[in-house]
Amino acid sequence: MSMIMRVFRREFAAYFATPLAAVFLTVFLAIIAGMTFFLANFFDRGQADLSAFFMWHPWIFLVLMPAIGMRLWAEERRSGTIELLMTLPVSTWYLVIGKWLAGWVFAGLALLLTMPLWITVNYLGSPDNGVILASYLGSWLMAGSFLAISACVSALTKNQVLAFIGAVVIGFLFVMAGFDLVLSAIQPWAPAIVVEAISSMSFIAHFQRITEGVLEVPALIFFFSLIAFALWLNVQILQVRKAA
Amino acid sequence: MVLVETRALVKRFGSFTAVDGISFSVGSGEVVGFLGPNGAGKSTTMRLIAGFLEPTAGSAHICGHDSHADPVSARLRLGYLPEGAPLYPDMSVGAFLEFVAGMRGLDSARTRERLAEIVESIELGSVWNRRIDALSKGYKRRVGIAQAMVHDPDVLILDEPTDGLDPNQKHEVRELIRSIAANKAIIISTHILEEVEAVCTRAIIIARGRMLADATPAELIAKTPETGPDGMARSGSLRLEDYFREITRTPVEA
Numbered sequence: 001m002s003m004i005m006r007v008f009r010r011e012f013a014a015y016f017a018t019p020l021a022a023v024f025l026t027v028f029l030a031i032i033a034g035m036t037f038f039l040a041n042f043f044d045r046g047q048a049d050l051s052a053f054f055m056w057h058p059w060i061f062l063v064l065m066p067a068i069g070m071r072l073w074a075e076e077r078r079s080g081t082i083e084l085l086m087t088l089p090v091s092t093w094y095l096v097i098g099k100w101l102a103g104w105v106f107a108g109l110a111l112l113l114t115m116p117l118w119i120t121v122n123y124l125g126s127p128d129n130g131v132i133l134a135s136y137l138g139s140w141l142m143a144g145s146f147l148a149i150s151a152c153v154s155a156l157t158k159n160q161v162l163a164f165i166g167a168v169v170i171g172f173l174f175v176m177a178g179f180d181l182v183l184s185a186i187q188p189w190a191p192a193i194v195v196e197a198i199s200s201m202s203f204i205a206h207f208q209r210i211t212e213g214v215l216e217v218p219a220l221i222f223f224f225s226l227i228a229f230a231l232w233l234n235v236q237i238l239q240v241r242k243a244a
Numbered sequence: 245m246v247l248v249e250t251r252a253l254v255k256r257f258g259s260f261t262a263v264d265g266i267s268f269s270v271g272s273g274e275v276v277g278f279l280g281p282n283g284a285g286k287s288t289t290m291r292l293i294a295g296f297l298e299p300t301a302g303s304a305h306i307c308g309h310d311s312h313a314d315p316v317s318a319r320l321r322l323g324y325l326p327e328g329a330p331l332y333p334d335m336s337v338g339a340f341l342e343f344v345a346g347m348r349g350l351d352s353a354r355t356r357e358r359l360a361e362i363v364e365s366i367e368l369g370s371v372w373n374r375r376i377d378a379l380s381k382g383y384k385r386r387v388g389i390a391q392a393m394v395h396d397p398d399v400l401i402l403d404e405p406t407d408g409l410d411p412n413q414k415h416e417v418r419e420l421i422r423s424i425a426a427n428k429a430i431i432i433s434t435h436i437l438e439e440v441e442a443v444c445t446r447a448i449i450i451a452r453g454r455m456l457a458d459a460t461p462a463e464l465i466a467k468t469p470e471t472g473p474d475g476m477a478r479s480g481s482l483r484l485e486d487y488f489r490e491i492t493r494t495p496v497e498a
C-alpha cells in the first residue's frame with residue numbers, strides 16, 4: 001500500500017511539474033462550461049438539474065482522459081526511466097495502480113472544480129442531490145475507465161501521440177457501442193448474444209442510467225470491473241514487453 | 245560466496261541473438277569489468293540480470309533468487325544503474341533519491357542516514373535542491389550512481405558508471421567502488437581499459453553475445469607482448485587494449 005502511495009505521489013506531482021496541469025484544467029472547465037451553457041441551454045431548460053452538464057462527460061472524457069493518460073508509460077519508455085522503475089523491488093501491480101491512481105485523482109480534481117455548478121442549481125431550485133452525487137461518482141468512474149484504457153495503450157509505445165490516438169480510438173468504440181446506428185449495422189449478421197454483449201459495453205448507456213438515477217449499482221459495477229480488467233491488462237502488457 | 249550467477253543466458257530479439265549463452269558467477273569482494281565492442285551485448289546481459297528483460301533461455305540469479313521468477317527478492321539486493329543513467333527530469337535530486345530509497349523499502353530514518361552518507365561520498369550536496377533536468381551530464385551520472393547505492397545492496401550492476409564524468413570524478417567513483425567492494429559483488433561495464441586495471445579484480449570480454457575471456461586484468465595483460473608494434477615498451481592498460489583488439493576483431497564464427 002505504501003509503495004502504491006509513493007508511485008502515486010511521484011506521478012501526481014509530475015502533473016504539476018509542468019504547466020500541463022493548469023492548461024488541462026483550464027481547457028476542461030472551458031469546454032464543459034461552453035457545452036453546458038451554450039450547446040445544452042442550461043438556463044433555458046427551466047429544470048433544476050445537472051443532466052445538461054453530465055450528458056457531455058463521455059465525449060469530453062473521450063479526448064481529455066487519453067491526454068492525461070498518454071504519458072503514464074510512453075514517457076517512461078521514451079526517457080528510459082522505465083528501466084529504473086521496473087527494476088525496483090516492487091510488484092508491477094503497484095506501479096500500474098499507482099500511476100493510474102495519479103491520473104484518476106487528477107481527473108477527480110477537475111470534476112471537483114465544477115462544484116460551483118452544483119451549488120448554482122441548488123440556489124436556483126431543488127434538484128435531486130442524491131442523483132447528482134451518484135452522477136458525479138459515475139462520471140469519475142467513467143473517467144477512470146477511459147484512463148485505465150489510456151494507460152494500457154501508453155504501455156505499448158514510447159510515442160505519446162500514438163498512445164493518445166490509440167486510446168481515443170478504443171475509447172470511441174466503448175462510447176459508440178450502445179448507439180442504434182452501430183447496433184443496427186451488426187444485428188443482421190451477428191448472433192444476438194454478440195449484439196447484446198456489444199451493447200452492454202456502452203459507456204454512454206451505463207452512464208445514462210447513473211445520471212437518470214436508475215440501476216445505478218450495476219452500472220457502477222460495470223465501470224469498476226472495466227477498470228480492474230484494464231489494469232490487469234496493463235500489467236500483462238508490461239510483462240510481455242520484457243520478453244519481446 | 246556467490247552473489248551473482250548467470251546460467252547459459254540467451255536473449256534473442258526476433259531472429260537476432262544479442263546474448264548467446266553467457267555463464268559466469270561473481271562472488272563477494274569481486275569487481276568484474278564487462279568489456280566488449282559496441283553492440284556486444286553488455287547492456288543486454290545486465291538488463292537480464294536486473295530482470296528488466298526476460299531471458300529467451302537460461303537464467304540469472306542474485307543472491308540465489310532468480311531475477312525473473314522471483315524478481316522482488318532478487319531486486320531487494322540489487323543496485324542497478326541502467327545505461328545512460330535515466331532519471332526523472334522533473335524531480336529535484338533530493339526528492340528523487342528519497343523516492344528511490346522509499347521504493348527500495350528503506351524507512352525514513354534509514355533513508356536520512358544513507359542519503360547523508362551518499363551526499364558526502366558522491367558530492368551531491370551542492371545540487372540537492374536542483375531539478376534533475378538542470379544538471380550537467382556528469383552530475384546526472386552521479387545521481388544515477390547514488391540511486392543505485394542508496395540501500396547499500398549486496399550486488400551492484402553499473403552500466404558505464406564513469407561515462408561523462410570529468411577525470412577527478414572518474415577517480416572519485418573508482419575510489420568509491422573500491423572502498424565499498426569488500427563484501428559486495430560489483431559488475432561494471434566500461435570502454436575505458438585503464439579503468440579495468442584500476443578497479444576490477446576480474447575482466448570479462450564479450451563480443452557478439454559470447455564470452456571471449458574471463459580472467460584477472462593481470463592475466464589478460466600477460467597475454468600480449470611487452471613491446472608494441474613500434475618497439476616501445478607498453479603500459480598495462482595499453483597491452484590490455486592490444487589484447488582486446490586482437491580477440492574482438494577476429495570473427496567469432498571463424
Ligand SMILES: Nc1ncnc2c1ncn2[C@@H]1O[C@H](COP(=O)(O)OP(=O)(O)OP(=O)(O)O)[C@@H](O)[C@H]1O
Nearest residue numbers: 257260262280281282283284285286287288289327
Ligand atoms: N530491444 C532491442 N531490440 C532489438 N535489438 C536490440 C534491443 N536491445 C539491444 N539490441 C541489440 O542487441 C545488441 C547488443 O546490444 P547491447 O546494448 O547489449 O550492447 P552493448 O554491449 O551494451 O553496447 P555498447 O557498448 O554500445 O553499450 C545490439 O546489436 C543491439 O542493437
Ligand SMILES: [Mg+2]
Nearest residue numbers: 286287288327
Ligand atoms: Mg551498453
